[in-house]
Amino acid sequence: MFIWIFLSAAVIMVNKYVLSMSGFPYPVALTCTHMGFCSILAFVLVKGGFVEAVNITADTYLSCILPIGLLFAGTLWLGNAAYLYLSVSFIQMLKASMPMVVFVVGVGFATEKFTTRVALNMVVVGTGIAIASYGEIHFVVVGVLLQVGSIATESVRLTLVQILLQKRGIKMNPVSTLYHIAPCCFVFLFLPFIYIELPKMVNDPNLNVNIPLLLLSAACAFALNMSVFLLIGKTSALTMNVAGVIKDWLLILLSVVLYGSPVTRTQLFGYGLAFLGVMYYNYAKVEQMKASAAAAAKAPEKQPLVESGDQGKSDNA
Known part of the structure; x- marks a missing residue:
């Protein structure tokens, strides 16, 4: 859990520094670096026999992997671009709306069931985010729209993962995921890089390409994917949710201490309200998972109650 929190915070803080302070304000180029680095490492690990990759048919790749890769590219591009306009602390507050957007998208795709209780819960989260946004001193509309777009694409991606895969x-596993998704994600990002950012970079007299810093950012991104696998494998979904809350508060603190990001009392009140809504939502989801698991565990116990004659009819049917 500590490794995951550390790496997650490191990726965000390093990306913020690279894009806003190091003289490299090109989010597509940075994301291309990440995906290229992850593609190469995943390829070496799979072909070297260190990790076994899942075999994917051409039909599955076209219908599942490509759409997910496209959405993942959009999430990374828009999310990194938001760092050019917004503080890390405010972005973390906006990210608290993720469960609300995932729920709305899930209802649209019929993967989530609409209930009044959950809807009211999402209203609380949305209200908290609105209050936090109202209290933001450096509110930049473009940055907020970019972050909202990143949250939307990520929500659709998570829903498609559930539906398609x-x-x-x-x-x-994470290596197998990167092995299949990172290359197509790189291609989707490489096209806008060539036509949008590369001409600007060529004519930018203040461009500072710090290769060690870019490689550090890419290495942190790859390590973060590995730590997710470690965290889920060694703990539980509830532990990851708790770790996520700790990470969010830590990032807000680091943003204030390291980058001097102003955080108002109105923001803290709004984020606190959204935070309570998200925690209740996570608690309800975990309880629902426990109830489903308990029901599944009891199901086989009812099997002996079926008479042999009826069982034979069922088998024949």
């Missing part, structure tokens, strides 16, 4: 019974 889980329903097909495809389970991939």
Whole structure:
């Protein structure tokens, strides 16, 4: 849990420094570096026999991997671009709206069931985010729209992962995921890089390409994916949710201490309200998972109650 929190915070803080302070304000180029680095490392690990990759058919790749890769590229691009306009602390507050957007998208795709209780819970989260946004001193509309777009694409991506991969019974570890998704994500990012950012970089007299810093950022991003696998494998979803809360508060503190980001009392009140809503939502989801698991565990116990004659009819049917 400590490793995951550290790496997650490191990726965000390093990306913020690279894009806003190091003379490299090019989020697509930075994201391309990450995806290229992850693609190469994943390829070496798979082909070297260190990790076994899941075999993907051409149909699955076209119908599942490509859409997910496109959305992942959009999430990374828009999310990194937001660092050019907004503070890390405010971005973390906006990210608290993720469960609300995932719920709305899930209802639209019929992966989530609409209930009044959850809807009211999401209203509380949305109200908290609105209050936090109202209290932001350096509110930049473009930055907020970029971050909202990143949250939206990530929510659709998570929903598609559930629909396209889980329903097909495809389970991939982080290395296998990067092995399949990172290359197509790199291609989707490389096109806008060539036509949008590269001409600007060529004509930018203040451009500072700090290769060690870019490699450090890419290495942190790859290590973060590995730590997610470690965290989920060694703990539980509840532990990861708790760790996520600790990480968010830590990033807000680091943003204030290291980058001098102003945080008002109105923001803290709004974020606190959204935080309580998110925690209740996570608690309800975990309780729902426990109830489903308990029901599944009791189901086989009812099997002996079925008479042999009825069982034979069922088998024949």
